[in-house]
Amino acid sequence: MEIVKENTIAEVVSKKLGSDHIFSKYNIDFCCGGGLTLEAACTEKGITFETLRQEIESMNNKIVGTSSLTDRDLGSLMQMVKTEYYPTIDHSFKEILPLASKVADVHGAGHREVVDIKELLQTVGISLDRTFANTLNRLFPAIDTILSLDNPNAEITFKQLEALKGAVERITAGQSFIEGVFHKIANLSSNYTAPEEACNSYRYLYQSLQQLDNKVHGYMHFEKHVLVPKALKIIA
Structure with missing residues (x-):
């Protein structure tokens, strides 16, 4: 899944492992506020979309990297x-x-x-x-x-x-x-x-x-x- 500004928080949480941790880090509500778009969330919290996207991708890659361990x-x-x-x-x-x-x-x-x-x-x-x-x-x-x-x-x-x-x-x-x-x-x-x-x-x-x-x-x-x-x- 490619992360874009129009994605909702809920969409990202369901597709990107570890994104919940990144959202928590920035006090972004991924439960009740899951319908908010990433663009709106970034504006509300005063962070850039690119910063948020990179951190989510980085965390997801770390976790996905452990998938080979399941073998x-x-x-x-x-x-x-x-x-x-x-x-x-x-x-x-x-x-x-x-x-x-x-x-x-x-x-x-x-x-x-x-x-x-x-x-x-x-x-x-x-x-x-x-x-x-x-x-x-x-x-x-x-x-x-x-x-x-x-x-x-x-x-x-x-x-x-x-x-x-x-x-x-x-x-x-x-x-x-x-x-x-x-x-x-x-x-x-x-x-x-x-x-x-x-x-x-x-x-x-x-x-x-x-x-x-x-x-x-x-x-x-x-x-x-x-x-x-x-x-x-x-x-x-």
């Missing part, structure tokens, strides 16, 4: 989480939190938003730890247990089934919370745009925040569109 078995997908997604996000978060604290200490008196951002980062850090712990310590063992059965559909117990479903429900809840926090951070940071007078640390913080946002949402899309559907297929 992989669950074992290799779980290994990706352990060796790629988790270490990368964990490392990025541990680097950015001290920077956020530094910027908040230095600039917080004149820019209250950086203090709020630091506190939100601490909150999302706890939630990310819980989300990964749930995936690694609940979802993966549940998958391994079911895969070890000779005939999963015939031999699976109610307890094993509930363990898998419970882990998936926690993932869904965690994703909603984390996405909401990043939405608040994006709003507070004017979509990761530092003030003109900002120092290098201030600017680097906002750049790092945007990169972390993209990494986390990339992982959440991987979970939502690849890992979880593949996991649920073993009990279908």
Whole structure:
């Protein structure tokens, strides 16, 4: 689908994976306001159509790029989480939190938003730890247990089934919370745009925040569109 100004928000959401995240970033209502055209939405929010189009296409391409992963078995997908997604996000978060604290200490008196951002980062850090712990310590063992059965559909117990479903429900809840926090951070940071007078640390913080946002949402899309559907297929 080629994105044009005349497209409605609802049309784009239905065709372009991840566009909901971009609309949320700019506070564009894609639910009740889905009948609005992209041109009208851009005018209302003070952004250019080309900026919106490029970000939607970029996000969609990242997600579509994971479509080839659907051909992989669950074992290799779980290994990706352990060796790629988790270490990368964990490392990025541990680097950015001290920077956020530094910027908040230095600039917080004149820019209250950086203090709020630091506190939100601490909150999302706890939630990310819980989300990964749930995936690694609940979802993966549940998958391994079911895969070890000779005939999963015939031999699976109610307890094993509930363990898998419970882990998936926690993932869904965690994703909603984390996405909401990043939405608040994006709003507070004017979509990761530092003030003109900002120092290098201030600017680097906002750049790092945007990169972390993209990494986390990339992982959440991987979970939502690849890992979880593949996991649920073993009990279908």
